[in-house]
Amino acid sequence: MNEPLPLFLDISSHLTGFSATELEATGMSGVYWDTVQYQNAPTTLDGFLNCSRQILKDGHGNEEEIHQMIASQLFPTDKFNGLAQNIINLWYFGQWVPANQNLSLAMQHNVSPEAYVQGLVWNAAQTHPPGAKQPGFGSWAEKPLSAD
Incomplete structure (x- = not known):
């Protein structure tokens, strides 16, 4: 797995809990x-990808072991400028949060309008994004899927 996009998807899968x-x-x-490439220095991104590749290799498919290595090697915010956290934010909320904590929250931004609509948060909550992907007329009359 030397291609960066498949590796990005694989590590994103472990970070988000959703399959690739x-x-x-x-x-x-x-x-x-x-977005990840644009927002990070090449050395930071290369280090993150190399560490991710090694974690996936050393984990031998053992989810618990992989998650422990991710927690210790990718998750501390001083590692790779908080890139693991930002990847999670991207997939769940479609937002990029600047790594520099001294920057204003106004620097946080949605990657695109479609990123809001496609955020994993809506799937996780078993709902739809307000203002988009409406469930259809009269659907409110049906019990939610998780109501049983």
Whole structure:
């Protein structure tokens, strides 16, 4: 797995809890990969990808072991300028948060209008994004899927 986009999808899958197929189905993988490349220094991104590749290799498919390595090697905010957290924000909320904590929250931005609509937060909450992907007329009369 030397290609950066498949590696990005694989590590994103472990960070978000959604499969790589589900992530690709959002249609946002290319946009998010471009965002990650644009927002990070090449040395930071290369270090993150190399560490991710090693974690996935050393984990031998053992989810618990992979998650422990991710927590210790990718998740501390001083590692890779908080890139792991930003990848999660991208997939769930379609937003990029600047790594420099001294910057204003006004620097936080939505990657695109479609990123809002395709955010994983809506799937996780079993709902739809307000103002988009409406469930259809009269659907409010049906019990939610998780109501049983």
